[in-house]
Every structure is written in structure tokens, then in C-alpha cells.
Amino acid sequence: MNNELQPLTVGFYRRDPETVARALLGRYLARRYDGEDLVLRIVETEAYLGEGDRASHAWTGKPTRRTATLFRSGGCAYVYFVYGMHNMFNTVAGKRGVGGAVLVRAGEPVAGAAMMRRLRGLASDRSDVEIASGPGKLCRALAIDRSFDGAALDGERLWIGRGRRVDRDRVAVGPRVGVAYAGRAAGWPLRFALERNAHVSRPFPWSGAKQPSG
Numbered sequence: 001m002n003n004e005l006q007p008l009t010v011g012f013y014r015r016d017p018e019t020v021a022r023a024l025l026g027r028y029l030a031r032r033y034d035g036e037d038l039v040l041r042i043v044e045t046e047a048y049l050g051e052g053d054r055a056s057h058a059w060t061g062k063p064t065r066r067t068a069t070l071f072r073s074g075g076c077a078y079v080y081f082v083y084g085m086h087n088m089f090n091t092v093a094g095k096r097g098v099g100g101a102v103l104v105r106a107g108e109p110v111a112g113a114a115m116m117r118r119l120r121g122l123a124s125d126r127s128d129v130e131i132a133s134g135p136g137k138l139c140r141a142l143a144i145d146r147s148f149d150g151a152a153l154d155g156e157r158l159w160i161g162r163g164r165r166v167d168r169d170r171v172a173v174g175p176r177v178g179v180a181y182a183g184r185a186a187g188w189p190l191r192f193a194l195e196r197n198a199h200v201s202r203p204f205p206w207s208g209a210k211q212p213s214g
Contacts, residue, residue: 005161007154013074017100020093021047022192028161031142040107043197046176047190050099055182058099069150070099079149086136089144107132108199116141134201170195174205
């Protein structure tokens with residue numbers, strides 16, 4: 001797995017957010033915590049396009065104190081806190097000043113599942129599916145908080161590794177979750193998931209599915 005954990009280059013992120021969101025599927029999100037590498041395979045993402053995308057924190061095109069990180073060049077983390085309880089991990093995508101980002105919504109444990117369970121407060125007999133099947137769960141499982149906002153994604157404590165690329169025909173596409181306030185942008189097909197993967201957050205983006213098969 002060593003080669004798969006090699007960090008992606010910054011050039012990977014300096015493309016449009018939709019491209020980056022698709023390309024992140026199958027990559028490894030890794031966090032070094034208490035001397036152990038905790039690794040999740042990214043199985044679900046959402047793209048946020050920046051200016052003009054009313055679901056994006058950068059939709060006005062003007063940075064604020066909260067959103068300044070979004071307007072950096074692609075290749076760093078954007079971490080924000082919502083509902084008074086959840087951190088959300090994003091990768092900044094695109095060129096400086098664009099405000100594009102990709103929310104990493106869910107991951108499948110690859111290494112360090114026992115520690116991730118402890119960080120989540122889950123019993124040892126609980127399914128791995130519960131560890132990181134949602135963006136808030138994912139951040140708790142990897143102990144990602146606001147201190148990582150602006151961190152480079154090739155660092156020693158947090159990085160995204162090469163993992164394994166996912167074929168395009170295995171990707172389910174649907175509208176983003178929880179952005180009904182965004183008008184027409186709420187229906188844009190910018191949510192991407194590894195089709196039929198059990199670790200994807202609900203509602204599942206594939207048509208007619210009540211339960212995933214794998």
C-alpha cells in the first residue's frame with residue numbers, strides 16, 4: 001500500500017472542481033494520528049464551483065474571513081464547522097481566486113479502523129460502514145478539525161494519496177445533498193459516488209436503490 005499512499009501532486013487539484021471531484025474517488029485520505037496512519041478510501045464527493053454557484057461558500061466571488069482559504073490555489077484543505085457540531089473536510093480546487101472546492105462526503109476504512117472507531121465513539125463490534133459514511137462522521141473518524149483549514153494536502157499529518165483510480169462507468173452521479181436553499185444550483189449533478197458502495201452516505205445517489213449491494 002506504500003505506493004498508494006504517496007501524496008497526489010498539487011497539479012491534480014488545479015483543475016475545475018467537477019473534474020477533481022470525480023478524480024478523487026478511489027484515492028486515499030490519510031491522517032497520521034498518535035503514531036498511526038488512519039486511511040480511508042474516498043467513495044463520495046461533491047463539487048462546489050465557486051462564483052455563481054449558490055450552494056458554494058464562494059458564490060459571491062468575494063472572500064470573507066471564513067472563506068478566505070477557498071480562494072487559494074488548489075491543493076489545500078478547507079475545513080469549516082456547521083450546525084454547532086460537525087466539521088466538514090474539503091479540498092480547494094482550481095486556480096487562485098476561483099473559490100472552487102470538493103467536499104469529501106464519505107470514506108471506506110482501509111487502515112486504522114479500530115482507532116477510527118474509538119475516535120467516533122463506536123463499539124468494536126459495530127460495522128465499518130458506520131465509521132465514515134457521511135462528512136461529519138469522516139472528520140470525527142480522522143480527528144480533522146478547523147486547525148487543518150488551509151493545510152497543504154501533502155503534509156505529514158494529513159494528505160491524499162494516489163490510491164486506485166475508479167473507472168467512469170462505476171461512478172453514480174446525482175444532485176448535492178442539503179442545499180435546497182441554492183435555487184437551480186440545488187439540482188446540479190455534482191455529487192459523485194462509487195456505485196453500490198455500502199459506505200456512501202444516504203440518500204444513495206443511484207436510482208431506485210434502497211440498499212447497496214457491496
